Amino acid sequence: MADHVTDNAPMTRAEKRQARRLRRFENPWLNPKLMWGAGLLIGIVMLGLVGRMLWNLDLVFTGSSQLKLPPVGFENLRKQPGVWGTPLGTDGSGRDMLSLIIIGAPNSLFVGLLASLIGMSTGIFLGFTAGFVGGRTDDVIRVLSDVMITIPPLLILVVFQSSFGDVSLTMMALLIAGFVWQSPTRLIRAQVLSMKQSGYVQMARLSGASTGHIMFREMLPNLVPYLFGSFIANVTTSIVTAVGLEVLGLGPQRIPTLGRTIYEAINAGALIQNLWWWWGIPTLLLGVMFVGLLLINLGLDEVSNPRLRKLS
């Protein structure tokens, strides 16, 4: 059935697949995994944007609704049904879950993107510097990134936040950024060193191009797929670190975050009391976020490594 050819069909399924595969080579960026991943992330951003416009966010305050209400269509242990006023239920202190995620989900993404963006910029700067200047500067940058890549960010940040107390979302992103510049630095340094010897860079140099021109016009475009990959990987690491801190009870204390919601749910024994929506909804959203990032990364892999494309 699957491979059956009808008379008016000009191509068999196998041929179509072949054709699609060939077309995929024309614009590698139109990669299905990439699209799906980006779609999931855009969905989370939209949840934040549209939610802010359509939903009453005052419900996020403690005690604004009844405690531990289930989502619509379910019953909690006290046999209370869910109500449309709080469609996704409420947590242990009466906060509306929908408002919590409208505010919390984009926050987590924001921390990840900001931390990774700063880390990336630092990495690009240091990587190019190390690769171009060489000598002592290169040694220092190389050793420093080797050293810092081994230190798990979570633990240093635990020390930081437990001694400083409350931090803002931006501050947390900045702190995490201090631990995600190493891999872009190493990546760019290695690429710059190998590209320096390549024909087109030699050519540009011989024709009198400035260092800036060589860096940004000749080298950087070739690095884009790698940089993107490294960027996305860092977003994931940053979000994981942020959620980790929040689940340990650190991180911003006054703004709703997905991690903090999970922290409160675990502490209140939500698992035993079968309050699955309390921890489950933030978990699900974080899951969507990470899957989205993974798909983008897999897609980027296929963009930059055509050998992988043949397989899928």
Add this chain to the structure above:
Amino acid sequence: MSRIPREYLVNRLITLVLTVLIAATLIWIIPRLSPVDPAEIALGRMAAGAGTVENADEILATLRAQMGIDQPLVVQYFKYIKGVLVFDFGLSTAAFPTPVSALIANALPWTIGLMLISLIITFIIGNLLGALMVWEKTPRLWKVAIPAAMVFTSIPPILSGLLLMWIFAAKLQWFPLTGAYGLTVEPGWTWAFVSSVLHHGFLPALSIVVVTFGFWALGMRGLMITVQGEDYTTLAKAKGLKPRYILYKYMIRNAILPQVTAFALKIGLLIAGQVLVERIFAYNGMGKLLYDAILDQDFPVIQGVSYVIILLTALSVFIVDLIYPFIDPRVRHEVA
């Protein structure tokens, strides 16, 4: 198999020492930049316990002297580094007067045990599945199922932990919800204790395995694609060797080696993830110790745990760097 060149060894050793030194220094500096005074926290704890505290200023001064924070910073720093080298982090403030090192010594075996077991399982499953993704004789169903399972790769173990905990411990009640062994069994080399440990450790280990095997599988997939195109694979096929034999002896054997270095890069994240898994399962390891210390604002314990975990990470990376060229003779101990 040659001996490790002196230069390479020195280079790696310097990196190791620098890593540990920088981490220890960061752990020391950060709390001192903060306006929070540990002596005041200790005093606050006394006040909370006793209701009122008399001679607060004197007690504060004594506490500061005891903690050594009335001395010049340089002196404090060198004392601290000297202490850290012999794993002396002072006394826990919450479980006073237990030394921090004793608390860590109790928690560490649990963490290392859980880590090694989940790591070995993941490494085997991950690499095998990664290889099957590329191998041309793999059944179709598997080729669809494996990439689908990879979706879990991106999820931190804490989320999978919550999910598994809910399904298997809260709902089905097949496994205990928290702890590393039952409250009714005596620790010791008895069957009751060992089975209780295994029973309690299953879910934490599983939550790490389901989200980390994909990392190895992905890496393996990339490496297998390269190996697939090599001449020796073509030759083996031309010789008419059995496909399964080619898979194990020719392809996986060659592709698996670079995976060991990937381990070195990943271990930091793995350990951090495990700390969080231990926290949600209230598993008796470093994660729970750390979490309890954060709740109690027990700074010596927070510092000690962080330091030991970072040391563990750095040592693992160092060891992998050293043994790697022995596993893969194509790689020499190069001075980077």
